[in-house]
Amino acid sequence: MTLLTNARILTMDPDLTEIPLGWIAIEGGQITGLGTGAPPEGFGPAQDMGGDLIMPGMVNPHCHMPMTLFRGLGEDVDDRLFRYILPLERALVDAEVTEIGARLAAVEMIRGGVTCVADMYYFEDRIGAVLDQSGLRGLVGQTLADFDAPDHGSADEGFALVEALHDRYRDHPRIMAGPAPHAPYSTGVAVMERVATWSDAHPGVPIQMHLAETLPEIDWAAEQGGTPVEVTDRAGLLRPELVAAHVMYPSDSDMDLMAERGAKVAHNARSNGKGGRGIAPVSALRARGIPVGLATDGPMSGNTLDLFSQFAPAAMFQKIAAGTRKALPCVDVLRMATIEGAAVLGLSDRIGSLEPGKQADLIRISLADPRLHPIYDIYSMLTFATLPSDVTATMVAGRWLMQDRQCTTIDAAGALADALQVARRFKAKITEIDRETASRP
Numbered sequence: 001m002t003l004l005t006n007a008r009i010l011t012m013d014p015d016l017t018e019i020p021l022g023w024i025a026i027e028g029g030q031i032t033g034l035g036t037g038a039p040p041e042g043f044g045p046a047q048d049m050g051g052d053l054i055m056p057g058m059v060n061p062h063c064h065m066p067m068t069l070f071r072g073l074g075e076d077v078d079d080r081l082f083r084y085i086l087p088l089e090r091a092l093v094d095a096e097v098t099e100i101g102a103r104l105a106a107v108e109m110i111r112g113g114v115t116c117v118a119d120m121y122y123f124e125d126r127i128g129a130v131l132d133q134s135g136l137r138g139l140v141g142q143t144l145a146d147f148d149a150p151d152h153g154s155a156d157e158g159f160a161l162v163e164a165l166h167d168r169y170r171d172h173p174r175i176m177a178g179p180a181p182h183a184p185y186s187t188g189v190a191v192m193e194r195v196a197t198w199s200d201a202h203p204g205v206p207i208q209m210h211l212a213e214t215l216p217e218i219d220w221a222a223e224q225g226g227t228p229v230e231v232t233d234r235a236g237l238l239r240p241e242l243v244a245a246h247v248m249y250p251s252d253s254d255m256d257l258m259a260e261r262g263a264k265v266a267h268n269a270r271s272n273g274k275g276g277r278g279i280a281p282v283s284a285l286r287a288r289g290i291p292v293g294l295a296t297d298g299p300m301s302g303n304t305l306d307l308f309s310q311f312a313p314a315a316m317f318q319k320i321a322a323g324t325r326k327a328l329p330c331v332d333v334l335r336m337a338t339i340e341g342a343a344v345l346g347l348s349d350r351i352g353s354l355e356p357g358k359q360a361d362l363i364r365i366s367l368a369d370p371r372l373h374p375i376y377d378i379y380s381m382l383t384f385a386t387l388p389s390d391v392t393a394t395m396v397a398g399r400w401l402m403q404d405r406q407c408t409t410i411d412a413a414g415a416l417a418d419a420l421q422v423a424r425r426f427k428a429k430i431t432e433i434d435r436e437t438a439s440r441p
Contacts, residue, residue: 007049029397055117057361059341062266064298066101112306112388120180141180180208229254237335269314271297293341301342306388332381364393
């Protein structure tokens with residue numbers, strides 16, 4: 001049994017219970033009890049939290065972990081996807097490179113307080129292995145697309161990878177696996193219909209897809225006779241299992257349809273803002289009862305994989321759009337990062353709040369820095385003042401993945417060294433691309 005005492009506890013339960021000073025008991029990976037003051041007799045030796053904050057581990061419902069290797073690349077280049085990213089992926093991204101990028105991402109998330117992540121990329125079996133070894137919880141989604149993918153050349157090959165991935169993690173206690181059609185325009189209706197059929201046979205397995213993300217996608221959907229949301233619905237994929245990333249440009253009727261079908265949304269505030277795409281209608285989505293989780297997107301797009309970096313942009317963008325400070329209150333930001341993010345992945349019965357019977361996925365945040373004080377509103381402090389470096393310990397299923405800022409399940413220094421070696425190969429390829437581009441008439 002693990003017993004944490006002398007802790008300030010933010011439960012994120014339905015009543016938003018806060019315990020100024022209390023304890024949490026953990027056994028078999030689950031929370032078995034929590035309360036105010038000193039624990040009852042008989043719980044065994046305690047770990048003194050020194051008054052630090054204990055809160056649920058955060059849930060990142062949309063990520064491309066291996067793209068840590070693309071972080072900061074072509075930052076101010078509008079066509080960087082076609083100029084750099086796709087050529088680099090075709091030339092240099094293989095299973096080993098994917099795993100190296102995912103290991104660096106795992107270190108960053110553990111150190112930033114993320115305990116559960118939904119990833120969609122290539123060679124997802126290697127990403128699942130990284131999650132397994134590091135102790136993180138997550139969803140691995142095999143990307144399906146009609147462009148040249150590094151790990152498959154046809155839809156049949158892609159679906160074979162989906163089946164193998166799902167079979168591998170079918171009974172895993174922390175990892176789920178399923179398909180991740182890239183987007184309606186880059187996957188096509190036929191493949192979306194095939195994914196819907198797969199989902200019928202595997203109910204409850206989340207399906208990840210970018211949706212209503214870009215203006216060209218809107219134009220593509222218009223050629224199909226609808227909006228991206230409507231085309232997705234006609235393909236049978238607008239369903240409770242769908243985790244729709246971005247959803248930048250839904251109409252009111254689109255949002256009504258998403259609510260009716262039970263689809264969920266992963267909101268990527270920093271990535272959207274950096275891409276110049278505008279402000280997603282998060283408040284309108286949530287007002288319809290659609291669960292919306294806060295996500296980072298890939299580190300190529302959002303740069304960091306901690307959710308603290310998402311909090312302020314997510315809140316401020318909604319306030320700007322509505323013209324009032326009242327829009328998206330800080331408490332809702334924390335809901336989106338924890339219990340609502342868990343709901344997006346269909347995991348709110350297991351994680352997202354600190355309650356007896358739930359998995360012991362939690363983080364310890366030091367309150368020592370003057371930057372955090374005075375604390376009139378704990379949610380405001382977390383939204384606008386806390387940094388990922390304030391996280392001192394991270395636990396998943398009752399196992400410490402980090403203590404005193406030191407990762408215990410993964411070699412952080414080795415992960416960084418391997419990533420920098422790959423980056424040197426990327427830099428050489430970028431130089432080659434720039435030289436070829438400059439020589440064109």
